[in-house]
Amino acid sequence: MMSDILKPHVKWIEGRCYRVNDAAIDTTTFQEHDLYENDVVHNEVLDEGDDDDFEVIMVDNSRYSTSLHVSKHYVGSIIGKKGAMKMRIERDTKTDIKIPKQGQEGDIVIFGPSEMSVKAARRRINIIVMSSRMKQKSTHFISIPMNSTDIQKRYEEFQASVLRDCPSSRGLDKSLFIKPTKLHLTLGVMCLMDNEERLFASKLLTEAKEKVVMPMLAGHLPLKIRLKGLSYMNDDPSQIDVLYGLVEEEGSARGLIQQLADALVEYFYRAGYMDREYDRDNVKLHVTLINSKYRVHSANSNVDSSAPSARHSRRPRETFDGTEVLKKFTDYDFGVAELTAIHLSQRHSMGSDGYYQPTCVITCH
Structure with missing residues (x-):
C-alpha cells in the first residue's frame, strides 16, 4: 500500500x-x-x-x-x-x-x-x-499519582455505590477495584533488567524534566488534573477487563496532559527504552479503576485483593459486565489532583505510602 x-x-x-x-x-x-x-x-x-x-x-x-x-x-x-x-x-x-x-x-x-x-x-x-x-514484560512505568485525598475519598464512595447499585452486574466484585493509594495516570511502560538500566532510565527522566516537562508546563503551574468520566479498553461494555477514568486539565490549556505524555514517551522511545503502544502516535491516557486481573477466585469476595496469593490465580481471566456501571456513573467526578511530580515507578512493588515504589521522581514546580 x-x-x-x-x-x-x-x-x-x-x-x-x-x-x-x-x-x-x-x-x-x-x-x-x-x-x-x-x-x-x-x-x-x-x-x-x-x-x-x-x-x-x-x-x-x-x-x-x-x-x-x-x-x-x-x-x-x-x-x-x-x-x-x-x-x-x-x-x-x-x-x-x-x-x-x-x-x-x-x-x-x-x-x-x-x-x-x-x-x-x-x-x-x-x-x-x-x-x-x-x-x-514491562517492569517499570512512568506515572503521575492521582491519589490526592479528595480523589481517594470520592473513589471509595464510587466503589461503595457501584457495589450497592449494580448488584446484577456479572463478574463484578470488590476484589477488582484498585486500591485508592495506587490510583495513577499511566504515561508509558518499559522493561529495565538491571541496576545499570534503571540508572540510565532515571537519567533519561531527569533530562526530560529540563528538556521537555518544565518548558511545556511553563505558565501552567500549578497544573491541576480532574479525574472525571468512565471508559473501557474493549468494544463490548458487557465484556470488560479494564474500566478506567478519564482526565482533563482544570483551568489550563486543553490537551496539555496529552502533549506532555506523548513527549515523554517519544523521549524514551528515541533512546530505545520504550516502544509506542500498538505503534500509536498518542498515549492512551487512563487511570485504571477496575481491572479483572485482580479478581480473587474465592467464595469470599471480600478477600484482600492485595494478597500475593490472590493476585496470581491460574484460572483464565474473567471479564465483567460494566453496562450498568457505565449507565449510572458514566460522568462520575472523582475530584482533582495537582501535578507535583512524575514517577518512574516499579510494577508490583509498593512504597510505605501505599503508592508504587519509585526508581526516580522528578518534581514539577
Missing part, C-alpha cells in the same frame, strides 16, 4: 532512526538465532548525522575501541546460536567484540580499525538489545 511506503515502520536506537523495510515483520517476535539475519541486516539508518552520545577511544595507531553495558539477560541474543550472531557482526563491521563470560561482570568491549567500524558494531548490538527488550 502507498501508506506503507510513505510511512515505513521505524525504530529509534540511541537517537538514530532505523527503517524496517518489511513493515509486516514484527521485530519483537524473532527467535534469537534469526533476529540478526531477518531484522538487523535489513535496517538502514535514516539519520546520517554523527550524533552518537558515546565515546570511541584510540587504543593505538591501528585500533579504536568503545564499551557498552548490556544486561546479562540480552547477552545470549547478541551471541546467537553457536555464536553465529556475534561472528556475523564482527565479519560485517570488521571488528572484534569481547563479551564477559557467564558469571563475570563487565561491559562489552568492541575493537575495530576505525571509529566508523566500532560505531557500526555498537549500533548493531543496540538494535538486538532493543528488539530483545521489547519481548520482555
